[in-house]
Amino acid sequence: MNTVRTAMLALGLAALAGCQAPGGAMPAETLLVQGTLTYPERIALPSDSVATVELRRFDASGEHVAAVLEITLQGRQVPIPFLLETGIEAGAAAVYEVRGGVTLAGRAYRVTRPLMIDPAGGEIDLGLLRLLPVDQVAIGTHYLCGPVDLLFGAEGENARMVVNGQVFDMAPARAASGALYRALGDETTFFHGKGKEALVEIEGRRLPTCRQAEPPAQPFRARGQEPGWNVTLADGRAELVLDYGQQRVSLPLFATSSEARVTRFRAADGTHRMAMDVARRQCNDSMSGMPYPYVVALEVDDRVLTGCGGEPIDLLAGREWVVEDLDGGGIIDRSRITLEFDPQSGRVHGLGSCNRYNAGYALSGEGISFSGAAATRMACAPALMNQEQKFFRILEGVNRFDIDATGALRLSGAAGSLKAYPTSVPPR
Numbered sequence: 001m002n003t004v005r006t007a008m009l010a011l012g013l014a015a016l017a018g019c020q021a022p023g024g025a026m027p028a029e030t031l032l033v034q035g036t037l038t039y040p041e042r043i044a045l046p047s048d049s050v051a052t053v054e055l056r057r058f059d060a061s062g063e064h065v066a067a068v069l070e071i072t073l074q075g076r077q078v079p080i081p082f083l084l085e086t087g088i089e090a091g092a093a094a095v096y097e098v099r100g101g102v103t104l105a106g107r108a109y110r111v112t113r114p115l116m117i118d119p120a121g122g123e124i125d126l127g128l129l130r131l132l133p134v135d136q137v138a139i140g141t142h143y144l145c146g147p148v149d150l151l152f153g154a155e156g157e158n159a160r161m162v163v164n165g166q167v168f169d170m171a172p173a174r175a176a177s178g179a180l181y182r183a184l185g186d187e188t189t190f191f192h193g194k195g196k197e198a199l200v201e202i203e204g205r206r207l208p209t210c211r212q213a214e215p216p217a218q219p220f221r222a223r224g225q226e227p228g229w230n231v232t233l234a235d236g237r238a239e240l241v242l243d244y245g246q247q248r249v250s251l252p253l254f255a256t257s258s259e260a261r262v263t264r265f266r267a268a269d270g271t272h273r274m275a276m277d278v279a280r281r282q283c284n285d286s287m288s289g290m291p292y293p294y295v296v297a298l299e300v301d302d303r304v305l306t307g308c309g310g311e312p313i314d315l316l317a318g319r320e321w322v323v324e325d326l327d328g329g330g331i332i333d334r335s336r337i338t339l340e341f342d343p344q345s346g347r348v349h350g351l352g353s354c355n356r357y358n359a360g361y362a363l364s365g366e367g368i369s370f371s372g373a374a375a376t377r378m379a380c381a382p383a384l385m386n387q388e389q390k391f392f393r394i395l396e397g398v399n400r401f402d403i404d405a406t407g408a409l410r411l412s413g414a415a416g417s418l419k420a421y422p423t424s425v426p427p428r
Contacts, residue, residue, distance in 0.1 A: 029090045029119075030087055030088075031085070031119045031123075032084070032085050032122065033055065033085075033098055033117065033126065034083045034123075034124070034125050034126070035053075035081075035082060035126030035128070036080065036081045036128050036129065037079065037102070038078040038079040038128055038129070038131065039110060039131040044077060045073060045077055045102060047073070047074060048105065049102050049109070050072055050073065051071040051100070051101070051102050052069065052070050052103065053084050053098065053100045054069075054100075054101075055068070055084060055097070055098055056097050056114075057088075057092075057095070058094060058095040058096075058097070058254040058255045059092065059094040059254060060093070060252065063254075063255040066088065066096070067085075069082055078131070079128070082100070093252075094254075094268055095267070095268045095273050095275055096116070096118075096119050097116050098114070098129075099111065099113070099114045100112040100129050100131065101131070102131060108138060109133075110134060111138055112131055113132070113137065113277075116273065116299045118301070135151075135160065135162050136162075137260060139151050139153040139160055139260055140152045140160070142212070142213040143210040143211060144212075144213050145200060145207040145208050145209070145211075146209075147405070148164065148208070149164060149281070150162070150200065150207075152193070152198070154172075154181065157171065158171075159171070159172070161183075161200075163200075168186075168189055169183065169184045170182060170183055170191060178192055178195075188201060188203050189201060189202050189203055197209060197211050197212075213261075215256070216278050216280075218234050219232060219234035219235075220233045220278070220309065221310070221311070222276065222307055222308065222309035222310075223307050223308060224286075224306055224307020224308070225285065225287050226286070227242070227244055228243070229241060229298070229305055231274075231276060236253050237250055237251065237253060237267070238251045238252075238253055238265065238274055238276075249300075251267035251269050251273075252267060253265065261280060262279045263277070263278045263279075264278075265278065273300070273301060274298070274299065274301075275298075275299045276297070276299070277297045278294050278295075278309050281294070282295075282315070283308035284402070285308055286307075288367070290312060290365060291312060291403055292309060292310050292311070292312055293311070293312075294308065296309040312368075313341065316401075317342070319340075319423065320350070320422065321339040321350075321409050321420035321423075322336065322337070322338055322422075323337035323338065323418050323419070323420040324408075324420060325418060325419040326387070326390055326416070327390070327394060332353075332387055335387060337350070337352060337418075338350035338351045338420075339420060346360055347361070348360075348370065352375055353385070353387045354378055354380035355376040355377065356376050357376075358374060359372055360372045366399075367400040368399070368400065369398065370396060370398055371396075373392055373396065375388075390416075393415045394415050394416040394417065395411070395418075397413035397415030398411045398413040399412075399414070407421065408421050
């Protein structure tokens with residue numbers, strides 16, 4: 001049986017207001033949305049599964065459920081066609097989103113990602129909407145454990161942890177402080193949360209200290225290529241520059257939501273609408289190769305654009321980098337070369353092998369450069385002095401940086417390259 005009602009989709013989100021338009025204004029136009037929910041895996045749905053399709057509205061007054069279509073499957077399997085009919089307010093400055101899901105015994109099992117639609121057409125065919133495992137989309141809190149990405153969510157006696165795609169079902173355990181969970185059937189895997197930090201072991205292997213990944217702070221910038229675009233979020237507005245500067249749009253920001261790894265920003269006026277997903281994961285510019293701390297997907301009107309967000313300095317600052325290799329030759333045993341970046345002064349400082357040093361650095365859209373290095377004048381063993389001079393030569397010629405899959409900082413240029421690892425990660 002199919003029913004349309006103003007209720008929330010069971011995705012673990014907070015209860016919201018009903019479908020009536022803000023200020024008591026009644027919807028003035030009919031909207032028909034059709035499509036098909038599906039997934040490619042050969043996994044049968046239990047007979048008591050329920051499919052849902054939800055329409056949400058975001059505007060200056062907040063977030064509202066416009067309508068939900070509920071389909072009791074009674075053994076039916078994907079693909080699951082749907083047709084949702086509801087009324088909407090004509091010409092409103094709002095963002096409308098459609099999202100599908102499947103619940104088992106009232107708990108989310110699979111969900112689609114939210115999809116922004118243009119309700120002006122009256123009839124919309126979304127085609128195939130892919131249902132993803134809820135572990136990949138909507139589970140718990142996002143943590144960064146050095147280079148390791150982790151999600152953890154707890155609900156009553158049930159908890160789940162996802163580490164690099166591996167899923168662990170967890171149960172609470174006794175702890176002197178904080179919240180301790182151990183993997184079912186594996187005492188060597190645990191999550192011990194204390195405030196915004198956590199200690200985690202996976203099959204006996206301790207991860208670097210895990211810290212909650214905070215949503216991106218404003219002002220926030222994102223950019224992409226082919227065609228060139230950029231977005232700045234600040235002071236309650238989204239400033240969009242599209243098509244290499246040929247189109248400029250300024251929109252008021254609406255409700256922002258965070259779910260697992262993704263923060264979603266929304267903005268609209270009576271003519272244009274925007275939804276932008278931002279995920280804390282390193283992104284390299286498609287033209288320059290410059291690394292940024294966020295991956296961005298931008299929906300604006302009927303276009304979908306991808307790019308990078310945040311500032312490159314956020315990948316460098318807030319930690320000490322310890323050099324482990326100079327130009328492929330390693331470094332002298334028990335010697336120490338370090339770099340620490342100060343985003344306020346534009347200076348980098350540390351130990352060169354023998355002497356303390358500091359230098360200026362500059363980040364551009366193409367890479368990084370260093371200049372004006374100065375050091376103390378201590379004398380050390382010749383081998384250390386030679387290594388120090390090699391480090392300074394490499395640093396002076398650097399024009400590019402990257403963070404590799406192991407979390408190592410790689411600086412390279414005309415005089416060679418170096419590799420360094422962080423001793424700590426910055427709070428987020």
